[in-house]
Amino acid sequence: xxxxxxxxxxxxxxxxxxxxxxxxxxxxxxxxxxxxxxxxxxxxxxxxxxxxxxxxxxxxxxxxxxxxxxxxxxxxxxxxxxxxxxxxxxxxxxxxxxxxxxxxxxxxxxxxxxxxxxxxxxxxxxxxxxxxxxxxxxxxxxxxxxxxxxxxxxxxxxxxxxxxxxxxxxxxxxxxxxxxxxxxxxxxxxxxxxxxxxxxxxxxxxxxxxxxxxxxxxxxxxxxxxxxxxxxxxxxxxxxxxxxxxxxxxxxxxxxxxxxxxxxxxxxxxxxxxxxxxxxxxxxxxxxxxxxxxxxxxxxxxxxxxxxxxxxxxxxxxxxxxxxxxxxxxxxxxxxxxxxxxxxxxxxxxxxxxxxxxxxxxxxxxxxxxxxxxxxxxxxxxxxxxxxxxxxxxxxxxxxxxxxxxxxxxxxxxxxxxxxxxxxxxxxxxxxxxxxxxxxxxxxxxxxxxxxxxxxxxx
Amino acid sequence: xxxxxxxxxxxxxxxxxxxxxxxxxxxxxxxxxxxxxxxxxxxxxxxxxxxxxxxxxxxxxxxxxxxxxxxxxxxxxxxxxxxxxxxxxxxxxxxxxxxxxxxxxxxxxxxxxxxxxxxxxxxxxxxxxxxxxxxxxxxxxxxxxxxxxxxxxxxxxxxxxxxxxxxxxxxxxxxxxxxxxxxxxxxxxxxxxxxxxxxxxxxxxxxxxxxxxxxxxxxxxxxxxxxxxxxxxxxxxxxxxxxxxxxxxxxxxxxxxxxxxxxxxxxxxxxxxxxxxxxxxxxxxxxxxxxxxxxxxxxxxxxxxxxxxxxxxxxxxxxxxxxxxxxxxxxxxxxxxxxxxxxxxxxxxxxxxxxxxxxxxxxxxxxxxxxxxxxxxxxxxxxxxxxxxxxxxxxxxxxxxxxxxxxxxxxxxxxxxxxxxxxxxxxxxxxxxxxxxxxxxxxxxxxxxxxxxxxxxxx
Numbered sequence: 049x050x051x052x053x054x055x056x057x058x059x060x061x062x063x064x065x066x067x068x069x070x071x072x073x074x075x076x077x078x079x080x081x082x083x084x085x086x087x088x089x090x091x092x093x094x095x096x097x098x099x100x101x102x103x104x105x106x107x108x109x110x111x112x113x114x115x116x117x118x119x120x121x122x123x124x125x126x127x128x129x130x131x132x133x134x135x136x137x138x139x140x141x142x143x144x145x146x147x148x149x150x151x152x153x154x155x156x157x158x159x160x161x162x163x164x165x166x167x168x169x170x171x172x173x174x175x176x177x178x179x180x181x182x183x184x185x186x187x188x189x190x191x192x193x194x195x196x197x198x199x200x201x202x203x204x205x206x207x208x209x210x211x212x213x214x215x216x217x218x219x220x221x222x223x224x225x226x227x228x229x230x231x232x233x234x235x236x237x238x239x240x241x242x243x244x245x246x247x248x249x250x251x252x253x254x255x256x257x258x259x260x261x262x263x264x265x266x267x268x269x270x271x272x273x274x275x276x277x278x279x280x281x282x283x284x285x286x287x288x289x290x291x292x293x294x295x296x297x298x299x300x301x302x303x304x305x306x307x308x309x310x311x312x313x314x315x316x317x318x319x320x321x322x323x324x325x326x327x328x329x330x331x332x333x334x335x336x337x338x339x340x341x342x343x344x345x346x347x348x349x350x351x352x353x354x355x356x357x358x359x360x361x362x363x364x365x366x367x368x369x370x371x372x373x374x375x376x377x378x379x380x381x382x383x384x385x386x387x388x389x390x391x392x393x394x395x396x397x398x399x400x401x402x403x404x405x406x407x408x409x410x411x412x413x414x415x416x417x418x419x420x421x422x423x424x425x426x427x428x429x430x431x432x433x434x435x436x437x438x439x440x441x442x443x444x445x446x447x448x449x450x451x452x453x454x455x456x457x458x459x460x461x462x463x464x465x466x467x468x469x470x471x472x473x474x475x476x477x478x479x480x481x482x483x484x485x486x487x488x489x490x491x492x493x494x495x496x497x498x499x500x501x502x503x504x505x506x507x
Numbered sequence: 508x509x510x511x512x513x514x515x516x517x518x519x520x521x522x523x524x525x526x527x528x529x530x531x532x533x534x535x536x537x538x539x540x541x542x543x544x545x546x547x548x549x550x551x552x553x554x555x556x557x558x559x560x561x562x563x564x565x566x567x568x569x570x571x572x573x574x575x576x577x578x579x580x581x582x583x584x585x586x587x588x589x590x591x592x593x594x595x596x597x598x599x600x601x602x603x604x605x606x607x608x609x610x611x612x613x614x615x616x617x618x619x620x621x622x623x624x625x626x627x628x629x630x631x632x633x634x635x636x637x638x639x640x641x642x643x644x645x646x647x648x649x650x651x652x653x654x655x656x657x658x659x660x661x662x663x664x665x666x667x668x669x670x671x672x673x674x675x676x677x678x679x680x681x682x683x684x685x686x687x688x689x690x691x692x693x694x695x696x697x698x699x700x701x702x703x704x705x706x707x708x709x710x711x712x713x714x715x716x717x718x719x720x721x722x723x724x725x726x727x728x729x730x731x732x733x734x735x736x737x738x739x740x741x742x743x744x745x746x747x748x749x750x751x752x753x754x755x756x757x758x759x760x761x762x763x764x765x766x767x768x769x770x771x772x773x774x775x776x777x778x779x780x781x782x783x784x785x786x787x788x789x790x791x792x793x794x795x796x797x798x799x800x801x802x803x804x805x806x807x808x809x810x811x812x813x814x815x816x817x818x819x820x821x822x823x824x825x826x827x828x829x830x831x832x833x834x835x836x837x838x839x840x841x842x843x844x845x846x847x848x849x850x851x852x853x854x855x856x857x858x859x860x861x862x863x864x865x866x867x868x869x870x871x872x873x874x875x876x877x878x879x880x881x882x883x884x885x886x887x888x889x890x891x892x893x894x895x896x897x898x899x900x901x902x903x904x905x906x907x908x909x910x911x912x913x914x915x916x917x918x919x920x921x922x923x924x925x926x927x928x929x930x931x932x933x934x935x936x937x938x939x940x941x942x943x944x945x946x947x948x949x950x951x952x953x954x955x956x957x958x959x960x961x962x963x964x965x966x
Contacts (some may be wrong), residue, residue: 078709080729112730201660204694214691215674231690232673235663250537270539271571271750273732290749291730301760302844305767309840309938310833318845319855323862327869330837334912337833338874342881344825355818362814362821366803366946369825373832374769374796374939378789381768385761386777396778403782410786415797422801453793479768479938480833487825 055088062093071100079105083112095124098133107136115148116320122157131160138212139165140185140292143172147182172286180263181256183293184277184286185212190220191229191243198239213274213289219247225276225284227251253278256285263288264297265390303475304388308381310337310478337480343488351495358506360437361498364423364445369490371415371449372456373483379404379460380482387464387474397465404461405454412453416446437506444501448494455493456486514547521552530559538564542571554583557592566595574607575779581616590619597671598624599644599751602631606641639722640715642752643736643745644671649679650688650702657698672733672748678706684735684743686710712737715744722747723756724849762934763847767840769796769937796939802947810954817965819896820957823882823904828949830874830908831915832942838863838919839941846923846933856924863920864913871912875905896965903960907953914952915945 054073061070074082074097082101086094086109098106098121110118110133122130134142134157146154146169158169168186175181189211191200200217208214217234219227227247237246253276254263266275267290274289303313310333314321321329348355355362383400386392392400423442427433463477463485513532520529533541533556541560545553545568557565557580569577569592581589593601593616605613605628617628627645634640648670650659659676667673676693678686686706696705712735713722725734726749733748762772769792773780780788807814814821842859845851851859882901886892922936922944 076709078711078729201694205697208691209695214694231694232667235660235673235690236668238664250535252537268753270537273749290732294753298848302848305764305844306840308764309836311837311840314841317848317850318841319851319858323865326862327866330834330866331870331873334830334833334837334870334874335877338826338830338877339881341826341829342885344829345822348822348825352818352822355821359811359815359818359821362818362824363804363807363811365821365824366807366828366950367797367800370800370803370832370939370943370946371793371797373829373942374793375789377768377937377939378770378793381765381770382773382777385764389757389761389776391776392778399778403785406782407785407789411790411793414790415793418794418797422798426801478836480829480836483832483942484829487829491825 055085058085058089058097059093062096067096067100070097074100075105079108080112082109083117087114087117091120091124094121098125099129103132103136107133107138111137111141115145115316118145119149127160130157131162134160135162135165138185138187139168139172140183140212140288142169143182144292144295146173147177175256178260179256180254180258180260180277180288181285183260183263183288183296184256185289186286187212188274188276188287189214189217190284191217193219193221193226193242193244193247195243196239197234197237197241197243197246200234200243201239212287215273216276216287218276218284218287219243220284223283225251225253225278225282228276251276253282254288255280260293260296261300263293264300267293268297301388304384304473305475307473307475308384308478310334310480333478333480337484340484341487344484344491347488347491348495351491351499354495354499354502358441358498358502360441360506361444361495361502364441365491365494368445368448368452368494369487370483372452372486372490374456375408375411375453376456376460376482376486377479379407379457380464380477380479383461383464384474384477387468394465394469397462400461400465401458404457408454408457409450411457412450415453416449419449420446440501440505444494444498447501448490448497451493451497452486452490455489456482459485459489514544517544517548517556518552521555526555526559529556533559534564538567539571541568542576546573546576550579550583553580557584558588562591562595566592566597570596570600574604574775577604578608586619589616590621593619594621594624597644597646598627598631599642599671599747601628602641603751603754605632606636634715637719638715639713639717639719639736639747640744642719642722642747642755643715644748645745646671647733647735647746648673648676649743650676652678652680652685652701652703652706654702655698656693656696656700656702656705659693659702660698671746674732675735675746677735677743677746678702679743682742684710684712684737684741687735710735712741713747714739719752719755720759722752723759726752727756760847763843763932764934766932766934767843767937769793769939792937792939796943799943800946803943803950806947806950807954810950810958813954813958813961817900817957817961819900819965820903820954820961823900824950824953827904827907827911827953828946829942831911831945831949833915834867834870834912835915835919835941835945836938838866838916839923839936839938842920842923843933843936846927853924853928856921859920859924860917863916867913867916868909870916871909874912875908878908879905899960899964903953903957906960907949907956910952910956911945911949914948915941918944918948 058070086097158166161169172182187210189204189208191203204214215231217229218225227249228251233246252270254266256277256279274287276284277286277288278284306313312329312332314329420442423445427438460482463482464474467477468474517529545556617625620628631641646669648663648667650662663673674690676688677684686708687710692705711729713725715736715738733746735743736745736747737743765772771788771791773788879901882904886897919941922941923933926936927933
């Protein structure tokens, strides 16, 4: 937002090669604002601004840039500039950047790091993709239990500069994590108190091999800003901080919603995804649903005689089957979200089923009554009312609606649970998937009831 | 999770009135775990456990409990216990609790507070609902610019105990906020450095009258753990912390998804919402969509002669119109989410439209080709192939699919933007809404093409 306002000025200053004024202007901004500003500049000017930033500000600004901007910058910078920048980035941000780059580019970039940062980068990249290990940073402060609060404060002052967070200090013994101490405890204690006196020996930690979803859940449950990461022997390996977990959580929410809309998860913001990619991500599900949809034609053809005998039934078909799809989407939405938030679990299936049968019946009845009234009145107004046919058709539609809406709510609520049971993402039982499923059941229910009730009247 | 494991033991100990053992056991747990544990106990036992907790632990545990459990506990406690508990809660958590209670209960509870907490509670409740003011806490640490780092540390040690966070310290002059200082700066500076030397006089703040969505966006943009809240004159009123904002963000994501599934936002977790409420929240949209769906019957009746002449067209109707609904849901999902994340804005509408026309054409062509092949092969295998009719029907379906899928993607992408333009939530253009809209256009497109191409053949 700051970017767009001063972008023209910066571009002008660059054209005028007035670098000292630029430096003055940009140092007024925070890294997060600079990232905005840089991304609004023309590509050839971005590197110029980066070169004017102090090293640590440059690295932080770079972390806030969008992936695309980052990759363009890396491409435009000289080799030694790239090395310096990556050396100054925090290891967790750097790992996340590497994950999105092709393997050969990553190897080259890792070679540009200094030996110390290179071994950190390699250690982090050795953990499986989507594991907590990839999110860790090895920058944290360790204190010892026999120290006083004053010693801890002195230690922080001398060695805390590169720590990703000073919110928590970690107490280790021979490398094993034995406690985490909130900086608050240190700040509120007298200088001569021993660390062992404020320890509670209760520490929540994550395993480096845990998947990142576990980390999101742990942060949500524990309300922490940082959590330590250990190996199976409780050795402290690193910490992960809330900001990285928030990014992961937001990505997960987006993927969940996209999958629920029957789109494969996009890797980039919508507007940046190339059209061909956008097509590919949508084509798969659309084709699957389309081929599945041929079942509706198969179901319909079983009732061809009924339709030929009573074309009026076909007129109400889209209305009726879409009511099943709509009520199914509603149920699926509620259950998918409740599963994602951990509000319901698989073992609740019977409780959910009972609720949805009740809800489906009432909603179906409501639409049934409305449908009956609407058809009786509509046909009368249009002068199509036929005392032998119209009431029966209206009854067929009402009863079908009850059945179809119930089928929709049951399918919509149970399919996400079934998906989860089978090890898939519940959101894969998307609204369109539930709707297509409801279409087929809807056709069978509607025409079966019609065939039974209209026999001898229209058929 | 801890709760379920030891719940039976606690229940037994309560029955045996062995309160000292209970106290020992429960003090092993963190407040967040205690909240889990308490909610798993039988209602009459919950208060017993609460009475055994130290006052501050009780207040923190209470904050972590679900709303229902909180309300039951308040109901079961003696009046003075309630007062003590509420006095010890942090003001922001207390305000959020009050927001969900009926007005008369709130007045009674506020009267149970001590005078100091009462005036804080009243001040917070005076801000409009959903405003930043309601989320503030007045518990923060103020420092002065002429102090040294050591003076600041001493001040924190003496007065920081009740501060909601010690991550940021606020520098004020006559009540006006002039800077925020990260505790990191204090911890890393030498003891004799002046606060004014580490000040950068850059401070991001929120207005108490801003709505909570603004707060969520500011936290997302600035990557902060806490932000100060000021009035229009820059006077510091309070701070809001990331944990409260996260709760709001999660609520918003849930509401967005529910609205997108054509359900009015639920006030409580799915499984806790009474069935009657669940029906009410779903009935509104279902009825609106149902009544809107009658337009499909109207559209169909315009083509009654076409359907009577060529019942085969009706067989493929559900398949064809649902393809429009599915591609529309996909487009709407992507745009609603991109709007929520701020990836696209209204001014991008033409760029989005162009992309979606391209995507829609390719996807429609794909389904068209598949549909053509499937019908030609299917009718041949079933022995229904008619050299005069089948190829023409297949062509009608293919061309219709291109038109319908394009109509679906355009409607799905533009409706959320239109909603936003009109001041509604973009998620209100839900998947079922887009699908119903596509049904009507789909019917018109399909039968219009059919009437034109089949004239003289079947009609």
